[in-house]
Amino acid sequence: xxxxxxxxxxxxxxxxxxxxxxxxxxxxxxxxxxxxxxxxxxxxxxxxxxxxxxxxxxxxxxxxxxxxxxxxxxxxxxxxxxxxxxxxxxxxxxxxxxxxxxxxxxxxxxxxxxxxxxxxxxxxxxxxxxxxxxxxxxxxxxxxxxxxxxxxxxxxxxxxxxxxxxxxxxxxxxxxxx
Amino acid sequence: xxxxxxxxxxxxxxxxxxxxxxxxxxxxxxxxxxxxxxxxxxxxxxxxxxxxxxxxxxxxxxxxxxxxxxxxxxxxxxxxxxxxxxxxxxxxxxxxxxxxxxxxxxxxxxxxxxxxxxxxxxxxxxxxxxxxxxxxxxxxxxxxxxxxxxxxxxxxxxxxxxxxxxxxxxxxxxxxxxxxxxxxxxxxxxxxxxxxxxxxxxxxxxxxxxxxxxxxxxxxxxxxxxxxxxxxxxxxxxxxxxxxxxxxxxxxxxxxxxxxxxxxxxxxxxxxxxxxxxxxxxxxxxxxxxxxxxxxxxxxxxxxxxxxxxxxxxxxxxxxxxxxxxxxxxxxxxxxxxxxxxxxxxxxxxxxxxxxxxxxxxxxxxxxxxxxxxxxxxxxxxxxxxxxxxxxxxxxxxxxxxxxxxxxxxxxxxxxxxxxxxxxxxxxxxxxxxxxxxxxxxxxxxxx
Numbered sequence: 230x231x232x233x234x235x236x237x238x239x240x241x242x243x244x245x246x247x248x249x250x251x252x253x254x255x256x257x258x259x260x261x262x263x264x265x266x267x268x269x270x271x272x273x274x275x276x277x278x279x280x281x282x283x284x285x286x287x288x289x290x291x292x293x294x295x296x297x298x299x300x301x302x303x304x305x306x307x308x309x310x311x312x313x314x315x316x317x318x319x320x321x322x323x324x325x326x327x328x329x330x331x332x333x334x335x336x337x338x339x340x341x342x343x344x345x346x347x348x349x350x351x352x353x354x355x356x357x358x359x360x361x362x363x364x365x366x367x368x369x370x371x372x373x374x375x376x377x378x379x380x381x382x383x384x385x386x387x388x389x390x391x392x393x394x395x396x397x398x399x400x401x402x403x404x405x406x407x
Numbered sequence: 408x409x410x411x412x413x414x415x416x417x418x419x420x421x422x423x424x425x426x427x428x429x430x431x432x433x434x435x436x437x438x439x440x441x442x443x444x445x446x447x448x449x450x451x452x453x454x455x456x457x458x459x460x461x462x463x464x465x466x467x468x469x470x471x472x473x474x475x476x477x478x479x480x481x482x483x484x485x486x487x488x489x490x491x492x493x494x495x496x497x498x499x500x501x502x503x504x505x506x507x508x509x510x511x512x513x514x515x516x517x518x519x520x521x522x523x524x525x526x527x528x529x530x531x532x533x534x535x536x537x538x539x540x541x542x543x544x545x546x547x548x549x550x551x552x553x554x555x556x557x558x559x560x561x562x563x564x565x566x567x568x569x570x571x572x573x574x575x576x577x578x579x580x581x582x583x584x585x586x587x588x589x590x591x592x593x594x595x596x597x598x599x600x601x602x603x604x605x606x607x608x609x610x611x612x613x614x615x616x617x618x619x620x621x622x623x624x625x626x627x628x629x630x631x632x633x634x635x636x637x638x639x640x641x642x643x644x645x646x647x648x649x650x651x652x653x654x655x656x657x658x659x660x661x662x663x664x665x666x667x668x669x670x671x672x673x674x675x676x677x678x679x680x681x682x683x684x685x686x687x688x689x690x691x692x693x694x695x696x697x698x699x700x701x702x703x704x705x706x707x708x709x710x711x712x713x714x715x716x717x718x719x720x721x722x723x724x725x726x727x728x729x730x731x732x733x734x735x736x737x738x739x740x741x742x743x744x745x746x747x748x749x750x751x752x753x754x755x756x757x758x759x760x761x762x763x764x765x766x767x768x769x770x771x772x773x774x775x776x777x778x779x780x781x782x783x784x785x786x787x788x789x790x791x792x793x794x795x796x797x798x799x800x801x802x803x804x805x806x807x808x809x810x811x812x813x814x815x816x817x818x819x820x821x822x823x824x825x826x827x828x829x830x831x832x833x834x835x836x837x838x839x840x841x842x843x844x845x846x847x848x849x850x851x852x853x854x855x
Contacts (some may be wrong), residue, residue, distance in 0.1 A: 246432045260421065267427055268772070274577040278435040337422050339837060341756060358415040361423065362832035388411060400418050 242285035248294055249278060255362075256298065262357045263306045265342050277301035299362060300372040303354045305375075310350035340396025347394065352387035355380055424567055427552055428773065430593070431637065433606050433639075440839040485689030494709075537831060538817060538840055539791055539805030546841035550830050551588060552773050555819040555841075558596035558619065562823055562841070564830065568613055570603060571596065572622055578841055584622040586615070589772070590640045591730065593819065597646050597665055600625060604644050607636050612656045614644065616665065628668050632657030633675070638684035639698040641729025642775070648684040648711075653693065655681030659696055674714050678704060685731035685738055686710070688796075692717070694738040696729050703742050706827035707756035720758035722751075730775035732783065734796030739764070739783055741774040750776050750785050752799035764799055765792055772816040773831060780822025782850050788814040793827075793850035803849040810835035817842070 253274060259352055260270030277298045281288060288294040345353050350372065358369040361381070366384075370377045408416065537544045551565035561581075562573040570586040573579065586603060595602045596619060605615040605627070616626030634657035637643070643655035651671060652663045660681055662671040688708035691711040697704040707718035722728060728742030737754040748763035751758075765776070765785035774787040782793040782802060792804045807817055814833035820829040820830055827850070833844040 241432060241436070249430060249432050249435065253430040254426055257430065258423045261426070262423055268834065270426070274430050275435055275438050277440045278430065278587060282435060303601055337418075338424065339526070341418065341422050356415070357418075360412060361419040363416070384412075388415065391415065392411075397418075 239379050242282060242289075244289055245282065245285050251293060252298075255327065256302065258303060259308075259357050259362055261300065262314040262361055263353065264309075264344060269309075273302050273305055274298075276305050293337070296364075297370060299358065299364070303358065303372050304374070307350050307352060314329060337396070337400060340394070340400070344391050344394035348390055350385055351375075352383045352390070355383040357392075359384055425548060425587070434730065446610070446721075448482070451627065461831075463726045497795060522592060537833065537838070538808055539816065539826070540713055540846045541845040542817070542829070542842040544831060544838060544840055545805045545843050546580070547838070548572060548580065548840050551839065552816065552818050552832065553591040553775050554588070554593050555777070555821050555828065555830050556593045556596060557779060557821040557823040558601075558826070560823060561619065562821070562828055563594045563596065563601055564674055565594075565840070569599065570617060570622060572620070573841060575826065575828060575843070580844070581623040582800050584617055584624065590643065591775070592640075592642050592644050593777075595644050595646050595652065597652065598648050600665060602644065602646075602652060602665065607640055607643060610635065610657070612643065612654050614637060614652065614654070614663075621682070624667070626665070628663060629650075630654045630656050630661050630663060630667065630670070632659070633669045634658040634680060637680045639729070641696070642683040642685075642731055643681065643686050645731075648688060648690040653684050655684045655695065657681070660684050660693060672714075674708060677716055678706060678719065683729035683731045683740070685733035687733045688735055690758070692733065694731050694733050696731050696740065700730055703758075705738065705740075705756055705758050706754060710832070718755070718756050720756070722758050732776045732778045734778055734783060736795070736797040736799065739778075739785075741773075741775055741800075748773070750774070750787070752783075754799070762799055764794055764801065765790060771819070772814065772819040774816065777819050777821055779820070780827065780850070784820035784827070784829075786816070786818040786820055788816050791820070793820075793828070793846055802851070820844070 256274045256277070257270050258269070260273040264270050264273060279295060280301045281298050283299070287293065288297050296385050345356065348356065354373060355369060358364045358372055358380060364372065366377050370380045371384070373380070392401055419684055420624050424693040430540060433681050435650050453591050485612040536542065548566050548571070550571075550663050554563075554565035557575070558564050560575065562575050564571055564573060565586065565588055566580070568585060570584045571580045572582040576723050586605075589607050592604050599619045600616040601619050601622065602614055602616050605613040607613075612632060614626075614628040614630065615624055616628070617623065618625050623698045636657055637655065638705065640655065644680045645653050647653060647662075650665070652665050654661045654663060658676050658680055660674045660676070662674070662712055663669070664671055674693065676695060676697065679734070681695050682695035682698035691709065691713075693708040694709050695706040695708065697706060703722045705718075705720055705722075706716065709717045728740050730741050732739040737750050737752060738756050739750065741748055743819050749763050751761040752764045765774070766789050772788055774785075777784045778796060781796070783796050783799075785792045785794060787807065789807055790804050794800060795802055807815055809815060813833075815835075816832040817829045818832075822828075825845075827844045827846050829842050829844060830840075832839040
C-alpha cells in the first residue's frame with residue numbers, strides 16, 4: 230500500500246469552487262473543440278484553472294475569471310500545437326477503416342472534428358472563442374493577444390475552410406438563404 | 408454575425424457533446440501540489456511557470472511518485488469536512504437533516520413522450536477487432552464510462568443524455584429514455600425495473616425507475632438524506648439480494664423497498680458522509696465508503712446483527728474513492744484520480760489488508776470494478792483482468808493495447824450470455840462504444 234509522506238495545505242479561493250462547478254462543463258466542451266479529445270480537454274481546463282487559482286481574488290475583483298481561464302486555455306493550446314509534430318507518420322500497415330463508414334450517414338461530430346483539425350491553430354482558437362464561447366471580437370482578440378483585425382481575418386479564413394470541409398459544408402450552408 | 412456564422416455557432420453548440428465528467432476543485436488543487444515546483448501560490452508562481460508541453464492521453468496529469476506522496480487539504484472543503492466529522496460522532500438530530508419519517512413516494516409515473524423515446528437507428532454489428540480476448544466493437548455510440556450493467560439478456564448503459572437498453576446479440580440500442588447521470592453510478596436492475604440516481608443534491612436523493620424492457624419510467628422515489636449529501640459521491644445506489652435498494656444519503660445509508668417506496672431502515676454511520684455503498688451477495692454485510700477530497704474510509708456493518716459496526720479502516724493515500732463492489736470475500740473499489748487511480752480489493756472490508764488489483768483508468772479515463780458472471784472484472788487502460796470474488800486473485804489478465812502510443816480503455820465489463828461486454832474508448836482512432844469479448848475459460852462462471 231502506498232503511504233502518504235507529506236501534506237500540503239492550500240487555501241481555496243472564495244468563489245473558486247462555485248465557478249468550477251458552474252463552468253467546468255462549458256470549459257471542457259471548449260477544450261474538446263480545441264483539442265479533439267476529452268483527456269486533452271481535461272488537461273487544458275485543469276491547467277487553466279491551476280493558473281487562475283493564485284490570482285483568483287484579483288480576477289474576481291475585475292469580474293473576469295472566465296475570460297482569464299479561457300485565455301490560458303487558448304494560449305496553452307497554441308503552445309501545445311507549436312510543440313506537436315504534425316508530420317506524416319510512416320506505418321507498415323494501412324489504418325483499419327470500418328466498412329460501415331461507407332454506408333453510414335455522415336457523423337456530424339466526426340465531420341466537425343475533422344474540419345477543425347484542418348484549421349491552423351489560431352483559426353481554430355478563434356472559431357471556438359467566437360462561435361462556441363460567444364466571445365466578442367474584442368474579447369477574442371484580448372484572449373489571443375492579437376488585434377481585432379487579426380481576429381476578423383482568422384475568422385474569415387476559418388469559415389472559408391470550413392465551408393469546403395467534407396461533411397460540414399452541408400451543415401454550414403444547408404437551410405441558409407443564399 | 409451573419410447567417411453563416413450563426414449557423415456555425417449553432418452547429419458547435421449542438422454537436423459538441425457533454426463531457427463524460429467534470430473537472431473538480433480537488434483535481435486542480437492536486438495538480439497544483441503535484442507539480443515539481445510544489446504548490447504555485449502567490450504571484451511568483453505564474454512568472455516562473457513552465458508551460459506544459461504534454462498533450463493528451465497518458466502524458467497528462469500527475470507524476471505517480473508525487474501523486475502518491477502528496478495530498479491536498481483544501482481549506483474551504485476541510486472546514487466542511489470538519490463539520491461533518493463532528494456530526495457523525497453524535498447521532499444527527501432531527502433538526503439537522505430531513506426527518507427520516509419524511510414521505511417517500513413511489514407511485515408509478517406514467518411514461519411521457521419527454522421521458523422515453525424510440526431508439527435511434529444504431530450501427531449494425533461490424534465485428535471490428537479492437538483488443539484482447541477477441542474484443543469486437545459491436546456498437547459505436549458514445550457511452551458513459553461507468554455505466555454498463557446487464558440483466559436478463561440485456562445490457563444497459565448511459566448514452567449522451569440517455570439511458571439505453573442494448574441487445575448484446577447485435578449491439579443495437581433497442582430502447583432508450585432521456586437521462587443524464589448526476590454522478591458516477593451504473594444502473595441498478597432489480598426485478599423488472601432499472602433504477603438510476605436522478606438527482607443527488609441538497610437534502611435529497613431522487614431515484615427513477617424504468618421498465619427493464621421498454622425503459623418507460625415507472626417509478627420515482629424520493630429518499631430524504633440526513634445531513635448534506637456527499638460532494639464526492641461515487642456509487643451511492645446499490646441493491647441487496649433481498650431486492651431492496653440501498654442509498655448513501657448524507658450521514659446515513661437508507662434501505663428502500665422499491666416495490667412500495669417505503670424506507671425499511673436508516674443506518675446511521677459512525678463516521679462521515681456516505682459517498683458509496685455496497686451490499687455483500689448474501690446480504691449480511693454493508694460496506695460504506697466515506698470519502699473526502701483527501702482521504703477514504705471504509706465502514707463495515709453487519710446487517711444480520713442489528714447493523715453493528717464490524718470494521719473501520721482507511722486508505723492513507725490516493726484521496727477520494729468509491730465505486731464499491733461487494734463479493735463473498737470482501738469489497739472492491741477505486742481510489743485516486745488521473746494516472747494515480749487504482750483498483751483495490753479489501754478482504755472482508757479491511758483496507759489495511761487491501762491489495763492493488765488493477766491500474767484503473769487514467770488519462771481522463773475512469774474505470775471501476777464490476778461483479779458479473781461469477782467473477783470480478785477490472786478494466787482500465789493497462790490491463791483487463793477477471794479475478795476471484797473470494798480472494799481477489801487474478802484468474803486471467805490481458806494487456807490493453809495502445810494505439811500509436813495513445814491509451815485505449817476497456818471498462819465496466821459485464822457478462823451477458825456466453826460473452827463478456829465492455830465499454831471501449833480509443834481517442835487515437837476516434838472509436839468508442841461497446842465491445843463483445845470471449846474471455847478465457849479461467850474467467851469461470853461465464854455461463855451462469
